[in-house]
Amino acid sequence: MKWQTTQQLKQLLGKLVKYPSISGSKAEVLLAQYVAAQLSELDYFRENNELVQLHSTGDGRYFVTALVKRNEYIRDTIILVSHFDVVDVQDYGAWKDVAFSPEELTKLFYKHQERLPSEVQADLQEGEWIFGRGVMDMKSGLALHMSLIEQACAGKFSGNLLLLTVPDEEVNSMGMRAAVPALLEMAEKYGLAYKLVLNSEPMFTRYPGDQTNYIYTGSIGKVLPGFYCYGKETHVGEPLAGLNANFMASQITNEFELNTDFCEVFGEEISPPPTNLLQMDLKEDYSVQIPHRAVTLFNLFLQQKSMDEMTGALVELAKRTARRIEERYHHQATRFAQLEKSTSRALSVNVLTFAELRHRAVEMVGLEAVEQLEQTILTNKKKKDERERTIQFVDRLAILCKDLAPMIVLFYAPPYYPAVNSSDDPLVKHVVERLQQHASKKHGVKIVQQHYFGGISDLSYVGLQQPFSSLQALTANMPMWKRGYDLPLEALKKLNVPVLNVGPVGRDAHQWTERLNVPLAFETMKELLEYTIQEVFSK
Template sequence: MGKWQTIKQLRALLCELVKIPSVSGSEAENYFPEVLLHKLAELKYFQEHPDLLNQVPTGDGRFLISAFVRAQRPTSRTVILFSHFDVVDVHDYGKWKDIAFDPELLTQRFNEQKKKLPQAVQKDLDTGNWIFGRGTMDMKSGLTLHMSLIEAASEGRFEGNVLLVSVPDEEVNSVGMRAAIPHLLQLKERNQLEFVAAVNSEPMFSLYPGDQTNYLYTGSVGKVMPGFLCYGKETHVGEPYSGLNGNLMASFVTEAIELNTDLCDQDEGRLAPPPTNLIQKGLKDTYSVQIPHRAVTLFNLFMLERSIEEVTTILRKQAEQAAAKIESFYHKEAERYSEAIGSTIVDPKVRVLSYEELLKEACKSYGGEKVDKLIESLIAQRGDKDDRGLSIEIVDQLAILCKALAPMIILFYTPPFYPAVHSHHQPMIRQVVDKIQSLASKAYHTELIEQHYFSGISDLSYIGMPAKHGSMNEWTANMPIWDRGYSIPFAEMEQLAMPVLNLGPIGRDPHQWTERLDVDFSFVSLKELLSYCISEILAGDNHK
């Protein structure tokens, strides 16, 4: 019967994995790979082939897990199963925070207090098919299924090789996946493998509130994080028209970009989700009656078909429009105030610069060596600043050096970056998708609608075929910490590029306290669909 093949076994395994609170950056995230390693080592195959089960360092104290199963009949054809084992934190669970990692207990408590929960949650509870808890949906259910598949592979289920790769840090900077790239190249070269496709099992994401459609994905959305540092002019609060408030400037930039459908990338007429703000704050360290003349605002921006050059051009235009609105607003209010006091106020002119342009100005004024030393000292003294905080600090300090250029808005990029990838035009993937959709409909009465891009962001971005080839110079030149603590192995990614497919569980409310998983679909229907998917990908006639 096996260890992880029945719905009961899979549910128990899922609960065991969820109980390890592997929040990104936590000690439990560091501990999780050891648990996963020991569980996989219980399989007879890895007892006989321990060299094919590896705990691979990511370079920052964390580890990823790689488990390779050779087919009984020698072949180079290999499918890779990708998952991540980190999760987001549980602060949003409120009074249920202490049991957020105990799916059975949390589900029981929700049943006991069902009438206090949202209607959609009550409806799912009534079916008896859903289990709740952080990581049940995103994405330890996917990892659970992959462990089931690797066990099946170890018993000769597939006519080809299967490689399981599970990584940390997907929810933050994808350190795990970026570290997996050289490991995969080594495996490929050492074993003379042909990586036929990468299969991920991230859960289905709703396209809009209340969306009940079930999806499979033939690609993964791209993402950039543009930032705008707004540098105004300092002044006392008693003389506000002698300066320009950075917070005011940032608010105009945010108004220009937040949920702006005109900025949505498109794929054959289908829109990516709109941009939304992730960080906005003034950069004053302490309270005083000096206005906050420096502020920053950062956004999540999805990419499908656009190049980074196109994205930069669009963002710069938005910043220029925001600058014009700042000037117009200032002029309007200054004119009214001037009439009241009987004096003339000089209007500011706000310029827009890229980080690359700011850096050149700083080097021109102070010399490249001094600027490099400043940046290196900021990196050395970063303390507990994350990559976004460090990027902001570098831009801010260079802006202070170049304050004669103010007022100004500086466009820059921060980590992470995810390339958009797709496989919907790839013949083998087209055939496999058609067959999966047919089987799901006939055998499980489930309609799976294809989406070209998984909208939840995934590590497939680092392994798939780029949606649009192009130079990354525009991005790296405007990324303050590029090759200074953050990098992406673009050359190695090109060597590994392969078709991708995301076939995952039905769940609801990722990253919310009502995160939940449809157990029956995930551990019965989806388990068989994934098994069928791997068999079809490995079948040689798909390449004819």
């Protein structure tokens, strides 16, 4: 047994972290191959080598599956899901060259404690934390799953375990989206009945200084609404003869940023408010013409609200903002006219969805011309990012329909994460209750249930809790839908497995102070995961 003791798991974690598997990098591919090779060395897989597989995601990357089948008659199966990609390390500054060397980085942090935030210094005094990119999010979870697979190979569990570890979770979840059909195929081929998808994303604090230990019976949803602003071009010497799109976008950001009207409340849990991820004008070169095309893009979390409801609320926000832009313009134009002793001007800002804009473009130039324009954008190698392509889609159609300007166009960019919640599932309720009792009795640890994991996870893609019809507002207004981005909706509906997240204690995901509590991860959490699996199979 090579992945069972704390020291063994710490060594495995170090080897996993040493691969700088930033999303989209070559190391992301190499790490998938390394994990598959390591699992293949276990005796069980030496005898059943076809049960460890590298699966192509279709874009040069791979996800890994490793199935331990108890015997040919047992169908009950738990899927252990994790991701092995990480975000980049530019935030480490002078320490970025050792960000993927946990032991070395941890020693440096001990040596230079005075340069660390006070709360990090406090953790250092405990002597139980290890630092590095990916130690928390989420290569420690993958290490724990490999440990569980090794135990399953030795016959510890009464059911089947299927390890699934994927790339690209931090960007577009290409790995998990590609894995869904493969999971259905494996169920058919090997006679599997999936009882639970068990993730081990780390616990996320809900507020600064939060020391609570959480498990999660769901995962929060996410959508990226964008607002494209088309004003009116003019020379900077005549600003009131036009409308600056940067001004329009800034007014939307002012209205939408941290707007708690868009927070959802579920029990005692409140989703974070929306926040801006991108804002820019679309001028390619400097000139004294005002920017008359701009865009702003937001992160918006979802729990229970349907996309119909959310789209309606976003359109209303855009309409309110349009009226404020008109009022502000009219107020300043009137004041300037008084100074200049001239006649003031007025304007009207239209609000459309992307679906309405595209319909108008088809009316103007025909469906064939619109589809040809879209195909040109898709094949433009300079626009690799799906957000960039989405914005270009909207921009090119808006230019065709410039007679509608000034206008604000609501659209959605990839990725989309459906909210998932298994809190009312009988099996999940039973396991949570037993796990809380066990953790308190055996480890003296109080575990609090959260209905939604707030860090966004691939658990969003193991089922579909909304009817297809409710997604029409999303798909119709997402320019990239079925043009380079989509979800396997039919497969998601068919898969539909309850979810649970039981993961280690960490701090500061996606920050240069990312760290993992080693004893809690590789002793306490390891035992709790083993107990969780046994409880699932006992039902």
